[in-house]
Structures are given as C-alpha cells and as structure tokens.
Amino acid sequence: MSGPNLNYNQNTEPVFLSKQEKRQVKKQEMIKSIKKNKLLYLMLVPGLIYFFIYKYIPMYGLIIAFKDYKPYLGILASDWVGLEHFIRLFQGTDFWIIFRNTLTLFGLQLVVFFPIPIILSLMLNEIRSNWYKRSVQTLIYIPHFMSWVVIVSISYVVLTLDGGIVNGLLEMMGFGPINFLMSSEWFHPMYIIQVIWREAGWGTIIFLAAISAVNIELYEAARMDGAGRLRQMWHITLPSIRSVIVVLLILKIGDVLELGFEHVYLLLNGSNREVGEIFDTYVYTAGLKQGQFSYATAVGFFKGIVGLILVMLANRLAKKFGEEGVY
C-alpha cells in the first residue's frame, strides 16, 4: 500500500508553492502573448462578440424556464416560479405524445434510413464504369441541396388529391384516392421517404471514402479462394468499414432529438399533429404561437439537456470503440 503515501508526499508544501509560482509565470506569459499577438486577438473579437450575444446570452435566457416571463417585465423582473413549468410538462398528456412521436421518428431514422446509404455505397463501389458511377452520384446528390420547403412542396404537389400525379396513377390502377397529406397513417412513411430522398445519396460520401481505403489485395485473395461479389462485399468491404459505421451509428444516436424542426413543421397539419408533433415543433407552437414563453423555454431546456447528455454518452461510446471521438 505505498500508493497513498506517494500521493501524500507529492502534496507537501514545496509543490504547492511552485504551483503558485506557475500561476504567476502563466499570467506573465499570457500578458506577453497578448502583447505579441495583439492583432490575432483583435481578429477574434468580432467572432467572440457574436458567440457571446447570440449563443451565450440565450443560454443565460434559459432562466425564464424557472420564471413566469412577461414580455413587458423583461427577463430579470419577471417572477420566479421554480419548477412549475417542468412539473406541468411532465404531468401533462402532451409530454407523452411528443415523447412517443420523437422516439418513433428517431426509430425510423435509425432502422429505416441508416442502412440505406451503406447499401447504396456498397452498390456504387461495385460499378466498374467510372462514367456511370459518377452520373449516378451526380443525380442522387441533388436533393441534398434543396431546402425542406422545396422537398415538402414537391411532395405536396405530387401527392395532393387535387390533380396530383400519384393519386392519378393510383386511380388508373384501380385504387381509391389516398389523402396522404391529411392522414395520420401516412405521416411516418412520408417523413422517412422524404428523409431518404433528400439525404440517402449524400450519406454515401463518407462510406465511399472509407471503402476506397480498403486494401485491394484482400479482394484478390478472396477471389483466389473463389468468393463471389456478394461474399466479397459481406466478408471484406463491410468489415473493413465497420468502424466508420459504428461511429456514425453512435453519432446518430447522440442526435436522437435533432429530427429537423423545419421538416416536421412543414409536414404538420391538423390531421397528423397527433403523430407528428415533436419537441421542436411543440416549443414553437406553445412559445411563439400561444405566447407561453416560459413553458416553451422549459420544454426546450429539457430537450437540450437530454440531447447534451446523449451526445456526451455517444461520444464516450465512440471513444470506447477505439475511435478518437468527435468532440
């Protein structure tokens, strides 16, 4: 048991003094550095002001989650109410609805969307003609650059009952019209198809980059052993990019609450709100539409904290898998 003794010895006075000295030296170094690099520090000033005003003051503004914020009183003069808004959130029925909806959309992202870019990149990697491969990539990247407004607008004009092509084709095939836009059953398929449409192609980039780093000799050896293309994919390509897949999967889990305010907001209407309302859209409705600033801030705060914890857990998990982590 010599460990504790050693620690004790390290904490004796001389060490403590040198710490103080170190601090002084550090201070002098800081002043020297500021003098030497004053132009560099000057360059940081606009950015620092920006982050302070538009990122850190709003964090301070979160205290209205514990107050009864009245616009005419301002943040400081409004009354404290403690955890009232949080209690209301957890006791209300709304909470479980938006919690369930958020989890459902996340589940769709994870189970339905996540594998698609991996499969697409495996398929693209098997294309021998560079021209064809590049053409396919050019086309499937396009939707990524469209705004959610454009993506949702196109969905509306092709799915509408009012002369939309999809219902037209359904009718021709003898099916009754389906009101995709105003139905709670079609909300989830519509959401995830739009996510796939917009992001699946773009999502291949990172996997294709990982695949291009796989050692070609491995394939040659596998072919000698008589492995077909599918078996090469399964036994060589996939295992080789496993670490990239794991990291992206973990990151996705960390992003569980980032389902896209714009996208969901644009899809919501009176008929699908029950299944579509998530934390972000709920904050908007409760806060800015109904003027319950404090309550909405409490909801947002809760979401933010849970999100932060999830990201940190995800990052730690990623590090455990031997990756360097992201933050």
Added chain:
Amino acid sequence: MLEDRSVSGRLFNVFNITLLGIIALLTILPFLHVVAASFTTSAELAARRFVLIPTVWSLDAYRYIFSTDTIMKAMGVSIFVTVAGTLWSMFMTTLMAYGLSRRDLLGRGKIQFLIIFTMLFNGGMIPTFLIVQQTGLMNSLAALIIPVSINAFNMIILRSFFQNVPTSLEESAKIDGCNDFGILFRIVLPISKPALATISLFYAVTYWNTYMHAILYISDSAKWPVQVLLRQIVVLASGLNYDGGEYTNIPPPEQTVKMATIVVATIPILIVYPFLQKYFAKGALLGSVKG
C-alpha cells in the same frame, strides 16, 4: 481490379447497374415531373395523367407568377440575403478561424471549447428569439444573417485548413515586415482559395434555403425570402394550414402555378450545382476529419 467474368459475376453486374439506374431516376423523377407540369395548362394537368411529357405546352403558369412582382421581390430578398450573408459570414468566419489556427495563441483551447460547446447545447428557440428581438433585428433582413453570422462547424473546418498552411510561409512574411493582417490577406487567403470556395458555398446554400428564421423573425410579407413565399403558395393555400387557416381567404392558386413557383425557387441552386458537387463532397469529408 481484375475483371469478374463468371456468370454470377455478370448477373450481379446487370442487376446492380440496373437497380442503381432506377434509384437515380427515381431520385430526380419528382423534379422532372414538376418541371414538365409547370409548362402545361391546368386543364391538361387535371385531365391527363402524364409523368413527364404533356401534350399541350403552355407558359401560362409563368406568365401568371410574373404578372405581379411578388415572386421577383421574394427572389430579390433571397438573393440579397444569400450574397450579403455569405460575404458577412465569410468575413467573420475567416477572421476567427485564422486567429484560432495559430497554435502559439494562448487561451486558444479554451475559446475553441466555448465555441464547440455551442454546437452541443444552446439556449434554444425562445431565448434566442428574445435576444434577436432585443437586439432590434425583428422584421429586418439582418435577422436572417446576424444571428447566424458564424457556423461553428464551418469555422472549425476553415481553421483546420489554415493550420495546414506551412508556417515557413508565414514566418518569412513576418521577416519581410508583414503584420498578422498582412499575412492573412496576402499569404494565407490566396493559397486557401479552394477552402474558401467550399465554405462560401456551404454558407450560400444555407442562406438560400433559410426558412425557419424567416418565419420566426419576419412578419412583413414584403420581406419574405422565396422559401417562405413558396410555402405560402404551395402548402398554406391548399387549406392545409398548420396554424389554423390564416390565409384561407385567398383563392388557392392553380396546380401549374405551384409547380412553376417551385421551379423558379430551385433554379439558382441548380445553376451552381456543378460547383456544389465538386466542393461539397470535399467539404463533407473534411468535416469528418476533425482537428
């Protein structure tokens, strides 16, 4: 790689090539349909179910949307926000990224931590809304730019680029009597053009597509960017108003008019698409290499 000439290998190729071709076509088919439908009459669109080629061609929809200056105004707003916003953001981002790229700067780590932290946690919609209100930006186009001056992610990417500029270049410039601003503008920026192009495009696309900030901060319809106008024309006019029928007194526009509006709002992105693809793919990968 060796050619795979076995029967199963060829079968695999045929299947793979065909399936990818179908996927690629399905991806752009909705766009093509909208373009085709915008060039016909509403009667034709309602009567005949066509996907790509109408029998009657017409510019009525475009004549209609350009008969008032509403859409041109909205395009003007979007173009202004995109150009001004990109310039402003590049100015702010470049200065900060260069300052933080110099490893000898004391306190650099702490500042970076504070910036990265804002990517993980922020005040959220309502407190940010209140500060935008208090800084007097409500209902001005500056509300679409100033509160998003610097994207932390873009800044970190640019900083990593600057870090890779050989320090020998900077040192020799210093010996020649250049100060830090001189080094940045005369040495570092000229050799960082691809990086600057990438980040500018990141910003430009974000500004062009801006929607949420516009509905949060801009209530004057004369200052709406084209995305908000598009939303109004396509979705709200269909009676599917999420907020409870604020605009239902306006007669719904014809389907072809909606199609034409989508096309007009999308054209600028398609014009720059070749550049987007070239630089974005690189940028997306850089984003994954953290420094």
